Amino acid sequence: MSLIGPPPLSSNPLAVMLDDVRKERAATVPYPPGDLSFSLRRASQIAKDPLPALLDAYERHGPIFTLRILHSRIVFMIGAEANHFILLSNAKRFIWREGHFRELTALLGDGLLTIDGDFHRRSRRIMLPAFHREQIEGSVATIVTEAGRAIERLQPGERFDFFAWTRRLALRVAMRAIFGLDPDGELARSVDAAALFPQALSFYSHGPLPRMLRGPGSPWSRMQRARSELNRLIYGEIARRRASGERGLDVLSLLLDARDEDGAAFSDRQVRDEVMTLLFAGHDTTTATLSFMFYELARNPDLQAPLRAEQEAVLGGGATRRLPAAADLNGNGLPQLEMVLEETLRKYPPAWIGPRRSVEPFEFAGHTVPAHAYVNYSSWVTHHLPELYPEPERFDPERFTAERKAALPRGAYVPFGGGSRTCIGMRFGQVEIRAIASMLLAHCALELPEGFELRIREAPTIGPRGLPMRVCDPPRAPARVGRLDAGGPAGAERLAA
Numbered sequence: 119m120s121l122i123g124p125p126p127l128s129s130n131p132l133a134v135m136l137d138d139v140r141k142e143r144a145a146t147v148p149y150p151p152g153d154l155s156f157s158l159r160r161a162s163q164i165a166k167d168p169l170p171a172l173l174d175a176y177e178r179h180g181p182i183f184t185l186r187i188l189h190s191r192i193v194f195m196i197g198a199e200a201n202h203f204i205l206l207s208n209a210k211r212f213i214w215r216e217g218h219f220r221e222l223t224a225l226l227g228d229g230l231l232t233i234d235g236d237f238h239r240r241s242r243r244i245m246l247p248a249f250h251r252e253q254i255e256g257s258v259a260t261i262v263t264e265a266g267r268a269i270e271r272l273q274p275g276e277r278f279d280f281f282a283w284t285r286r287l288a289l290r291v292a293m294r295a296i297f298g299l300d301p302d303g304e305l306a307r308s309v310d311a312a313a314l315f316p317q318a319l320s321f322y323s324h325g326p327l328p329r330m331l332r333g334p335g336s337p338w339s340r341m342q343r344a345r346s347e348l349n350r351l352i353y354g355e356i357a358r359r360r361a362s363g364e365r366g367l368d369v370l371s372l373l374l375d376a377r378d379e380d381g382a383a384f385s386d387r388q389v390r391d392e393v394m395t396l397l398f399a400g401h402d403t404t405t406a407t408l409s410f411m412f413y414e415l416a417r418n419p420d421l422q423a424p425l426r427a428e429q430e431a432v433l434g435g436g437a438t439r440r441l442p443a444a445a446d447l448n449g450n451g452l453p454q455l456e457m458v459l460e461e462t463l464r465k466y467p468p469a470w471i472g473p474r475r476s477v478e479p480f481e482f483a484g485h486t487v488p489a490h491a492y493v494n495y496s497s498w499v500t501h502h503l504p505e506l507y508p509e510p511e512r513f514d515p516e517r518f519t520a521e522r523k524a525a526l527p528r529g530a531y532v533p534f535g536g537g538s539r540t541c542i543g544m545r546f547g548q549v550e551i552r553a554i555a556s557m558l559l560a561h562c563a564l565e566l567p568e569g570f571e572l573r574i575r576e577a578p579t580i581g582p583r584g585l586p587m588r589v590c591d592p593p594r595a596p597a598r599v600g601r602l603d604a605g606g607p608a609g610a611e612r613l614a615a
């Protein structure tokens with residue numbers, strides 16, 4: 119018996135538009151006030167540079183407002199209380215699937231991110247064991263091995279695109295830890311996932327009008343081509359594993375044999391959708407976070423000294439440095455690095471917007487919202503409210519000392535969402551970022567080209583539009599990534615292998 123998934127969503131943009139208009143007209147209560155006139159300028163501002171546009175709307179209208187973006191009214195709920203309302207206290211009033219990012223189903227299918235209700239609950243329950251602490255500790259060896267290989271290739275003086283380098287590394291980690299696939303094996307080498315994911319995801323950074331085109335050469339058809347190639351990889355591995363019975367410690371193995379409380383299993387398509395979702399969510403967000411972290415460290419060299427001192431104190435220095443082990447990477451082992459990570463996720467939360475649709479009318483902060491309204495929360499905007507984070511543009515890890523963190527109101531810091539939809543890969547992502555950051559810090563210092571200006575793309579997650587970096591000479595010769603025989607994680611594979 120297979121789990122029953124949701125009915126497919128229409129990918130016909132005209133049908134979606136008509137349905138939106140029909141639902142808007144059927145509203146039984148008013149939308150919250152806001153900017154309601156039709157404005158191409160507003161639509162383009164929100165598409166190109168949403169943070170200032172949304173902060174401005176928040177200042178003028180308060181924590182809940184409506185913006186007309188092309189044909190539809192979109193409600194934004196901003197601030198700590200709004201986040202808590204959507205994610206926890208009133209989560210049942212919202213669905214994800216028909217929200218603003220519904221087009222993600224065209225690439226990801228019906229994986230955990232894009233499903234709701236009972237199917238979401240049952241799927242999440244099946245998948246949770248793959249993200250338990252012990253399971254993640256088992257992945258540390260894979261992460262450290264892959265990071266070590268990538269980092270040791272960086273030579274003093276080398277110029278490279280940090281974002282592309284990190285994406286390749288994060289995908290290799292995801293391929294092995296989530297998918298159980300050797301990234302150097304025949305199947306993986308025949309499909310260049312590190313090129314195909316950006317090709318597929320670039321569809322979402324186009325404006326609404328190009329996204330509506332469907333002919334050859336359109337962003338849609340490029341996304342579909344990348345999707346079929348990625349499908350070839352994923353379905354190929356599913357078929358191979360089903361036929362051979364081969365299983366490992368990866369998430370795919372768990373998905374193939376999983377049964378829920380009623381004995382229902384995932385079909386091949388459902389396994390594919392979960393794997394595609396995890397590969398996307400599992401590499402795109404970590405890639406962006408590491409990129410923003412090292413961008414800020416390169417811009418603020420003063421922040422590097424305490425980080426390097428901590429590395430040396432905990433992991434040793436020079437030739438005796440050991441590799442980070444699971445206990446170093448649990449969030450308590452390297453507190454300076456942790457504050458830098460938390461501040462990075464404050465200033466640049468990759469999953470910056472939480473798209474939802476209301477299932478029934480509700481009230482918030484004295485305003486009503488009708489059923490079927492597009493409603494978004496935004497970690498990025500909340501994390502830039504000066505009343506919560508004074509001088510929000512300043513990168514200041516000291517905001518995340520234990521005392522200051524405890525003083526934040528609930529809902530003020532939500533880089534991983536919250537409630538029943540909290541990021542399932544949170545621990546995995548944090549461990550991966552801490553490990554790669556720790557090993558990079560030990561190996562080299564990185565600098566930005568003079569005059570470099572960061573440009574951010576916003577869809578579907580925020581990330582830099584390229585991040586050129588130069589490897590400086592190693593900070594302290596003979597600083598190394600770490601010795602594998604000097605107390606690294608149990609079972610770590612040899613970098614030299």
Ligand code: HEM
Pocket residue numbers: 214230231232242296395396399400401403404407463467468469471472473532533534535536538539540541542543544546547548
């Ligand atoms: C820095 C790293 C990461 C960040 C900042 C992040 C952020 C988020 C956020 C904010 C959500 C909730 C979105 C919403 O409320 O609409 C989410 C959901 C999700 N994330 Fe992550 N994520 C990260 C890493 C990962 C990793 C490594 C994986 C997988 C290995 C992953 C898989 C997922 C999945 C499957 C969901 C959907 C969960 C559900 O709805 O039940 N994420 N993530």
